[in-house]
Amino acid sequence: MANAYKVLGQLASTTSAVALYTCPSSTEAVISTIVIANRAAASKTFTIILRPNDEALADKHYLAKDVTVGASDTTALTLGITMDATDKLYVSASDTNVSFSAFGSEITA
Secondary structure (H helix, E strand, O other): OEEEEEEEEEEEOOOOOEEEEEOOOOEEEEEEEEEEEEOOOOOEEEEEEEEHHHOOOOHHHEEEEEEEEOOOOEEEEEEEEEEOOOOEEEEEEOOOOEEEEEEEEEEEO
């Protein structure tokens, strides 16, 4: 199995849930760290959702819900999230001045 260590996804948030990363077919992934940067001069909140096989959203999928990140501050979460093919990681924020980056590895046969 081959490992590729890389930036798995980056985006400047919208206020609705958007897929930050989708695990490709025939691949497994480990998201080691997610960085949330608040570019605004006021506190904002963020939400992170993991949906295995892109299941319909349910309470069990929330990894973080409306967590505050301070004004002009950054939060780094080291989680070790494991994903299988077609699993999706969604993010959203209370404002479009919040950026997300996911770092980790993709594992292929």
